[in-house]
Amino acid sequence: MKIIGRIPLSVAVTLLSFASCEIIDNDTDKHVDQYDSISLESVAEILSCLPMHGENLHEVHKAVSSSSVNGYDEEYTMTSLFACPGAGVGEDEVLSRSPETFQTPLRDLIEDYVRSSGHTKSVGAISDPDRWLDAVSSSDIQIYWPFSDRWDGETFPVITFDPENNSEINVGYRLAVDNDGSRRVEEVLVDEEMAEEVPVWVVNRNSDAGYTTLEQLRREDPDWGEGGGTIIVNPAHRMQKTKNGDEEPVRSLILRDFTAMRNYDTWFAGASEFFVKTGSLEDFTASTEAELRLYSPSITDFVIVVKRSQVGEPLPFNAMLISEWTSQLQNCAFMITEDDGGTIDEWSCTALVRVASKSYGVEIKIPFHSRDDIVWRGQLTGRWLESVSSQKGNFGDVSLTFEVVEY
Incomplete structure (x- = not known):
């Protein structure tokens, strides 16, 4: 000293x-x-x-x-x-x-x-x-x-x-x-x-007091359990009807844990605030182009605060990113940012859906701040998510564990 x-x-x-x-x-x-x-x-x-x-x-x-x-x-x-x-x-x-x-x-x-x-x-x-x-x-x-x-x-x-x-x-x-x-x-x-x-x-x-943390959300929603416990998923319907009238299971996409591999700011600034954003079409069952136009994209947005002492440590996330992923939804938009403020900007991306044997791109605009560090962004396909369910994967400087749950 x-x-x-x-x-x-x-x-x-x-x-x-x-x-x-x-x-x-x-x-x-x-x-x-x-x-x-x-x-x-x-x-x-x-x-x-x-x-x-x-x-x-x-x-x-x-x-x-x-x-x-x-x-x-x-x-x-x-x-x-x-x-x-x-x-x-x-x-x-x-x-x-x-x-x-x-x-x-x-x-x-x-x-x-x-x-x-x-x-x-x-x-x-x-x-x-x-x-x-x-x-x-x-x-x-x-x-x-x-x-x-x-x-x-x-x-x-x-x-x-x-x-x-x-x-x-x-x-x-x-x-x-x-x-x-x-x-x-x-x-x-x-x-x-x-x-x-x-x-x-x-x-x-201060850079995080204006946000609602995962811990706060868990207390507000009893389905989340306490302190990162097992999430309980209750879809509106246990089975979905396909365009042929057949029933198929409901799938949900959950982010189980989150590991930050490095700090993004100097130690004087404290913890890093990461935003996890997912854009998709929930419960998509359109059978015609006219029905497709009735759907609007939905965006889930969660913040997790990673203290400097927690870097490299898997943190329970247990957040529902997409509650009802039907077989017609081919991919979703996914983005992770580290908050640094600035003016509101947006990432324009596309989610693919399948209607009557044709693929359609649906534009999704995910907001972020102009000075944010973009940790990772891109599309995640349903097939890929199923293949890596419950396995850790690297996304830039963070490691994530997704899980696809079927009901």
């Missing part, structure tokens, strides 16, 4: 608060959307200067643990920190109405510091403390605590921030207590190796 410098805490408050000085104008009406005016570095500096105690560490640990259980990354959003101390992302609304009580939550420490230090006058476009607090509490900024499950319950964290430049190393602030009880802040260099050995809080931006 490389120590850059040691600063007495009383001096550190002054020095750190001027670390990002810039000249601004006083026309506050020009600054309508001010979330970007709050730098990650300034929030990390504030956290490093707070007179935190064990209770505050347990508050953050409770929140990141709750987020993790709910299928999100180990994160504590500023929105929750100010509105419901100790609440994680995806926490049950009933529990959030009766939150655990903390004697001095982290929110109070931040508010006291900002209002008393004049910090906001020197770090960004928002000079008024109350407006700064309103902006940060409504922003996408959060505390990310990698490897939080290894915390010993006592050690204070090193606090750093995402430099947002693809770097794997950055400056961090570590609180040290001398024998006489005086506190000081040490500047250190922080990388992922340090985060595996000692507690590290990373101030970064």
Whole structure:
């Protein structure tokens, strides 16, 4: 661990608060959307200067643990920190109405510091403390605590921030207590190796709170079972009628597990959010071209959050991609992306269906974001899926296990 410098805490408050000085104008009406005016570095500096105690560490640990259980990354959003101390992302609304009580939550420490230090006058476009607090509490900024499950319950964290430049190393602030009880802040260099050995809080931006994870869906739908248990499929009809009037079994396509083989972002950014999208014509039984026109493509879209510690580990997925795959549906469109934001774009592709001994292409438009990493996309035929059912297969940098279930 490389120590850059040691600063007495009383001096550190002054020095750190001027670390990002810039000249601004006083026309506050020009600054309508001010979330970007709050730098990650300034929030990390504030956290490093707070007179935190064990209770505050347990508050953050409770929140990141709750987020993790709910299928999100180990994160504590500023929105929750100010509105419901100790609440994680995806926490049950009933529990959030009766939150655990903390004697001095982290929110109070931040508010006291900002209002008393004049910090906001020197770090960004928002000079008024109350407006700064309103902006940060409504922003996408959060505390990310990698490897939080290894915390010993006592050690204070090193606090750093995402430099947002693809770097794997950055400056961090570590609180040290001398024998006489005086506190000081040490500047250190922080990388992922340090985060595996000692507690590290990373101030970064949230990218998954707006999505519903698989864990959340399992709780909402009893057919999913608990925590990745065996999915129970209940098609509307056990047998399908063919164009000749014969009955055929109903087939369903399920994605059993998902394995990410690498990280797509720097460790400062945290977990990877993968989207699995499937486009098809469900329950397709058209016997004429006129009937074909009555069908509209359907798209299933699931998100799975893969923490950095889970890379290379098969994760239960157990999601129904196509519930009723008839013999007339020849293939489906399939796409995996890793979320990086941007504007809405779409992939135009084709699903093949068979009607009266002829094959028809049905256009399907699958949405994604312009900055997303496209892990894999293409068509999957029914015959191929049946041949590899329950076998692992590689799709770019992920490994998947499909299963075709027949009823």
